[in-house]
Amino acid sequence: MWRKVNGVRESLRMFQQGCLWSLGRSTNGRPWWNALSTKRNLHTNPPNRSQVEVGDAKLTLERESLGWQAVTAVKANQGESKVVAALASCSSFSDGTMQVRVNGNSSLRNRAFSTEKRVGTPIETLPMMFRKVFEKEFERPLKSTLVLDLNILQSNEASIGSLSVNAASLILFSTVFRGSVPIGSVSVAVVDGQVVVSPTGDQMARASLNMLYAGRRDAPVYFHASGEASMEVLVSALKVADEEASRVARCIEEHITGDSSEALEEFDEGEDLVALARVRDYLDEKMSAFLADQDFMVGKTFDLLELNRGLGNLKSECVEYFRKIGAFRSRFTKIPGSGCVTREEVEQAFAQAVKDAIIHSTVSKSKRIDGRGYGELRPTQFEQGSNGLCTMERDGTKLSSKVNVTTSKSPRTLDCSHSLAISAAPFHMRNSRHHIRALEYDLIQYGQESSFFTERAFSYSLPEFNAFPYYVKMKSQALSMDGSFPTANVCASSISLANAGVPMKYHIAGTSAGILNQEDSKPAILLDLVDLEERLVDAIVMMTSTGAGDVTSASLSGVKSAISFESLVDALGSAAECNEGIAEKMNLACSLDSGSSEGSILEKIEIPSGSRGKVIGPGGSHIKEIEALTGVIVSLHEKEDAVFVYGTDPESCKKAVAMLRKYAGTSPSLSVGKSYKVKVSKVLEYGAVVEIQEEGGDGWIHISELREGHVKSVGDELSVGQVVDATCIGKNARGTPQLSLKPQSSKPASKAPSPKASRSRGKKR
Secondary structure, three states: OOHHHHHHHHHHHHHHHHHHHHHHOOOOOOOOHHHOOOOOOOOOOEEEEEEEEOEEEEHHHHEEEEOOOOEEEEEEOOOOOEEOOOOEEEOOOOOEEEEEEEEEHHHHHOOOOOOOOOOOOOOOHHHHHHHHOOOOHOOOOOEEEEEEEEEEEEEEOOOOOHHHHHHHHHHHHHOOOOOOOOOOEEEEEEEEEEEEEEEOHHHHHHHOEEEEEEEEOOOEEEEEEEEEEEHHHHHHHHHHHHHHHHHHHHHHHHHOOOOOOOOOEEOOOOOHHHHHHHHHHHHHHHHHHHHOOOOOEOOOOOHHHHHHHHHHHHHHHHHHHHOOOEEEEOOOOOOOOOOOEEEHHHHHHHHHHHHHHHHHHHHOOOOOOOOOOOOOOOOOOEEEEOOOEEEEEOOOOEEEEEEEEEOOOOOOOOEEEEOOOOOHOOOOHHHOOOOOHHHHHHHHHHHHHHHHHHHHOOOOOOOOOOOOOOOEEEEEEEEEEEOOOHHHHHHHHHHHHHOOOOOOOEEEEEEEEEEOOOOOOEEEEOOOOOOHHOOOOEEEEEEEEEEOOOEEEEEEEOOOOOOHHHHHHHHHHHHHHHHHHHHHHHHOOOOOOOOOOOEEEEEEOOOOOHHHHHHHOOOHHHHHHHHHHHEEEEEOOOOEEEEEEOOOOHHHHHHHHHHHHHHOOOOOOOOOEEEEEEEEEEOOOOOEEEEEEOEEEEEEEEEEOOOOOOOOHHOOOOOOOOEEEEEEEOOOOOOOOOEEOOOOOOOOOOOOOOHHHHHHHHHHO
């Protein structure tokens, strides 16, 4: 008895110090998941196991109720992935929220980093994905803090995402949210035109589209997809995923129904309905009049500051009204049902009143708060700079994207990061967070979500590592954010990539769409959402695609109420049509056909077999010297005898190519009969060694090719450093280009003798 009490005290002490790991330890120091097999010193119920076929794989879920420490635990495995999830309660830190923690060992993280194409679900994105899948449930107030602890025992990125969601769904809907319809999840891939459920890693690597889908019966909740496929292929994959996820959700529901455990009373349902109704009675009429009378447009631009200023004044008037009549109380002294209100209740009722009034105004007028129609986009301007820089402005959303290219030792060639300043945070985020640390945390989470979406959008369009062995780093900086930031960042990053010289076949455009349910008619689809609309719509769809209509990424998140599968397909179709127009504007700003890369150059140089050591030099001295003198980036291909040179200055790249060929002992490839600019390097007895400036490398001009007639001395015709025009007439036995200063006829001249051949003929005479 005392042993358990001491263990509880120690866990609470460590949790107060910020160590959530204490929730994952048992009283004897062993991990809690070991208790699933060794049940000593714990009160357990018999396990409850379910199995369901998901494609070619078998999903196994096993739930056990543990003792004092963990509320419940679930073991789940599917294919090569195994996870153990536990739900623990902590009353010492009761902010009434749900915390998610994922434990993965270092070998799993390193393997995820070295993946050539991140086609699966990376472990580091699981907490973010949980917040999206269970967003509606996590927003419900709880009596105490609950920690959902997910321990990954064995990971395969092809199935770890759907397996983790299914395990979390069983543990949450069988305890805290019991009585609600659970969520099921599956992963699908389109391989050779066929939709494959629960694909293997090899199938996902060959697939044209990969998707993780989560939903209830005929009600999508979340999905993200990436690849390069048509809209028809995406819809067909969604249909299969929706059917399979509904079947998994029914299996989880049957599992919960057959469980005799009781639901946890963890909800904080202490809302004072009388107080909320009293605030709404005061606000509803004033809110409708405010939105009807005011015009928030300055020219053709929506004035968000004027709207926020007016709403802020209206909230202050509400607080002052209840303060004057003596009905304003603190939450500690207020008596429920007395008609008095607290500041928290005013804010809660005010947020709901704003939402209802704006939705009513939008639906009744078929006109949005900023004056646009449902399908209209905000004006967008692109401005590209030099060396991988692009700035983008879309009314209140302003950002800059910068692309840097460096050498890479890992097949993972893309990394995206964000720098989101507090001054650029959306108004609702700054208004709802009173502590600066909380606001910084929200911005970090927002940046991670945008980075994940951007990497997905470009994962299939960027060149393979064999063709472009460089590490592409994209960094986006937000100047201001007013909705649709991830999709706007994709547009700016696409231009930055082309501007930096990264080989791209096409630009990728992005658009967000909101689904707004209506009682008596079809759901409304709003394109290019502003910040206020993102918080009002029932679901948010984001899509990126090419100008030809091929989808590169798509996602569904932010589901606040049930949406139909048909409305999801309609939103995706509207976003795809919109992207075609955005792609045209991007081509006007930075045309890929004209090679508009601001001087960025990528060259591949073949080197003789066995000359890698000569090119690298002792301790890499030759490569370091070339990069230091020219400023380019040199990368050696591991499997081929080739060297890649990347730079932004053409002259520096030519100089680097010449130095590489010199170290490798190779000669440039010249066209016979074509004239080249050459610079004299050495003057010898029988000719001159010249540096071919345009192509790099050395060439040879024999004394007989200096001019017509007899030449007594080479020094009489050429001097070191002199630049002349010479014509290629062929190569000698060594492969060195032979050049001539004589006027050439239409018929190519014969090969000129090499210096060694001239000396040998002289000896015979």
